[in-house]
Amino acid sequence: MPETPSTSALLSVRAVTLQYRSKEHLITATYRVSFDVLRSDRFVLLGPSGCGKSTLLKAVGGYIAPVEGEVTLNGMRIDTPGPDRAFVFQEFDQLLPWKNVRDNICFALTASGKLRRREAVDVAMHYIEKVGLTKFATSFPHTLSGGMKQRVAIARAMAMEPAILLMDEPFAALDALTREKMQEELLALWAETKFTVLFVTHSIPEAIRIGNRILLMSAHPGQAKAEINCSGSDDVDADGKLLSSRIQESLFGRSAAQGDLKHV
Amino acid sequence: MSSAPEYRPDITHEISTETLEVIAQPLTGFARLYDNGAFRKTVLLVLLAVIWEVYARLLASPLLFPTFSATVAALGTGLASGELPRAATYTLSLLIKGYVAGLAIAALLTAFASATRLGADLLETLTAMFNPLPSIALLPLALIWFGLGDGSVIFVLVHAVLWAVALNTFSGFKSLSPTLRMVGQNYGLSKLSYIAKILIPGAFPSILTGLKVGWAFAWRTLIAAELVFGVSSGSGGLGWYVFENKNQLLIPEVFAGLLTVIAFGLIVENLIFKSIEARTIKRWGMTS
Numbered sequence: 001m002p003e004t005p006s007t008s009a010l011l012s013v014r015a016v017t018l019q020y021r022s023k024e025h026l027i028t029a030t031y032r033v034s035f036d037v038l039r040s041d042r043f044v045l046l047g048p049s050g051c052g053k054s055t056l057l058k059a060v061g062g063y064i065a066p067v068e069g070e071v072t073l074n075g076m077r078i079d080t081p082g083p084d085r086a087f088v089f090q091e092f093d094q095l096l097p098w099k100n101v102r103d104n105i106c107f108a109l110t111a112s113g114k115l116r117r118r119e120a121v122d123v124a125m126h127y128i129e130k131v132g133l134t135k136f137a138t139s140f141p142h143t144l145s146g147g148m149k150q151r152v153a154i155a156r157a158m159a160m161e162p163a164i165l166l167m168d169e170p171f172a173a174l175d176a177l178t179r180e181k182m183q184e185e186l187l188a189l190w191a192e193t194k195f196t197v198l199f200v201t202h203s204i205p206e207a208i209r210i211g212n213r214i215l216l217m218s219a220h221p222g223q224a225k226a227e228i229n230c231s232g233s234d235d236v237d238a239d240g241k242l243l244s245s246r247i248q249e250s251l252f253g254r255s256a257a258q259g260d261l262k263h264v
Numbered sequence: 265m266s267s268a269p270e271y272r273p274d275i276t277h278e279i280s281t282e283t284l285e286v287i288a289q290p291l292t293g294f295a296r297l298y299d300n301g302a303f304r305k306t307v308l309l310v311l312l313a314v315i316w317e318v319y320a321r322l323l324a325s326p327l328l329f330p331t332f333s334a335t336v337a338a339l340g341t342g343l344a345s346g347e348l349p350r351a352a353t354y355t356l357s358l359l360i361k362g363y364v365a366g367l368a369i370a371a372l373l374t375a376f377a378s379a380t381r382l383g384a385d386l387l388e389t390l391t392a393m394f395n396p397l398p399s400i401a402l403l404p405l406a407l408i409w410f411g412l413g414d415g416s417v418i419f420v421l422v423h424a425v426l427w428a429v430a431l432n433t434f435s436g437f438k439s440l441s442p443t444l445r446m447v448g449q450n451y452g453l454s455k456l457s458y459i460a461k462i463l464i465p466g467a468f469p470s471i472l473t474g475l476k477v478g479w480a481f482a483w484r485t486l487i488a489a490e491l492v493f494g495v496s497s498g499s500g501g502l503g504w505y506v507f508e509n510k511n512q513l514l515i516p517e518v519f520a521g522l523l524t525v526i527a528f529g530l531i532v533e534n535l536i537f538k539s540i541e542a543r544t545i546k547r548w549g550m551t552s
Binding site: 079086091094142160 | 325443444446447449450451453455461462464466468520544547548549550
């Protein structure tokens with residue numbers, strides 16, 4: 001169902017099919033997924049594990065080439081990783097352990113040829129302050145907690161001032177209290193700079209909290225099931241249904257809507 | 265006794281930091297001294313020297329086993345006469361030449377191995393073939409190829425260093441986390457700066473292990489080569505010093521020569537490699 005791409009789309013994913021090879025099989029991760037991300041969107045890819053949402057994000061990152069369809073950013077086809085799409089990973093080891101917090105950010109800015117070292121330090125300190133880690137600017141990553149590491153990764157990605165931020169379950173490995181705080185901080189940062197973010201998660205509450213637009217995906221192979229708007233809270237719609245239960249119904253069918261299948 | 269536990273009211277505590285006692289208490293002098301690795305090792309060395317001295321005196325056979333004090337005296341004369349420093353300098357310069365050449369070739373081989381699959385197969389096969397082969401076994405062949413001179417010694421040194429360093433570096437490259445690789449690609453690094461800025465620091469723990477093992481292999485090989493074929497060049501090194509003094513039955517001098525070899529091993533391990541370690545992988549929290 002190739003729709004005409006909306007002209008105002010920043011990122012446009014058109015009928016993208018992604019496959020990867022395991023030892024014995026060729027696995028289709030996503031099948032003809034299409035969506036558009038507009039400027040300043042907080043676009044969430046939501047789905048159970050195995051729906052190919054992370055693979056899809058990696059395709060947007062330029063790490064995987066689609067076998068069918070195309071991904072375009074500002075009208076340009078994406079085929080390699082690049083600094084205009086800054087990635088925040090789930091893993092804590094995404095910071096270079098041999099560089100301290102400030103230099104991790106400087107590294108991103110200088111390696112990409114965006115800034116010279118001296119200007120990079122100022123920009124880095126600015127974003128470190130934004131995520132509240134000024135005191136830890138010269139600490140090495142292994143001395144930081146998980147939440148702090150993710151803050152640094154977010155600061156690093158934001159410092160690049162990319163066209164779009166790609167976040168692959170950045171808070172999934174955090175404890176529940178820290179996760180909530182980080183979601184809040186991310187929204188506060190968004191309110192300040194109105195960056196565009198493509199956010200992958202498997203948690204319905206997180207999707208509702210973070211997203212202004214949510215793409216629901218089904219698994220095996222990953223297909224787009226629905227695309228819904230979201231106001232940031234679990235509102236009741238005209239039928240008297242909570243947004244979260246609507247999402248759950250859509251993802252898992254009626255039987256799971258009662259809430260006996262929170263995580264799959 | 266079937267009902268729920270009895271009701272307890274909520275409690276709210278006032279938290280204050282004013283009346284806290286000392287939380288961090290300084291350690292006692294001995295505990296601090298004992299925490300110092302250099303101190304513990306020095307004590308061990310002194311202890312070993314004392315055992316040596318006592319045993320040698322009990323044995324009372326200077327030809328078989330001279331005392332520690334006699335060895336130190338021989339070391340002193342050797343140093344004063346300039347013979348021992350000259351031998352040590354000669355050995356060291358040869359060693360460094362061979363080590364550096366070995367590292368350079370290892371770097372090339374590893375670069376090839378990490379760039380292509382065929383290169384990786386080549387490295388794995390060559391390492392499997394040559395790593396178990398003692399370098400010293402190649403010396404007779406090297407003497408035919410390169411003649412009696414530094415060339416043949418450097419050849420066996422390269423062989424001693426190359427495989428250990430290449431193998432460790434390559435396995436370090438391979439075990440680098442996929443996330444870090446993606447981070448490197450994300451910021452648009454070129455192939456060369458990707459190697460310099462991501463692969464090498466990321467694999468540094470393995471590279472350092474390779475450097476250490478390579479150094480030890482090279483050192484051993486060199487002393488052995490000098491002992492056996494010390495005449496191969498005009499001025500002898502430490503191995504030759506040991507060999508010559510043994511021929512003249514100057515056993516304390518033999519021990520002094522060996523002690524110098526040991527001293528270099530200790531210095532390189534404890535001063536050079538330890539401080540590289542402290543500045544890099546320890547500081548980065550990359551030690552396993």
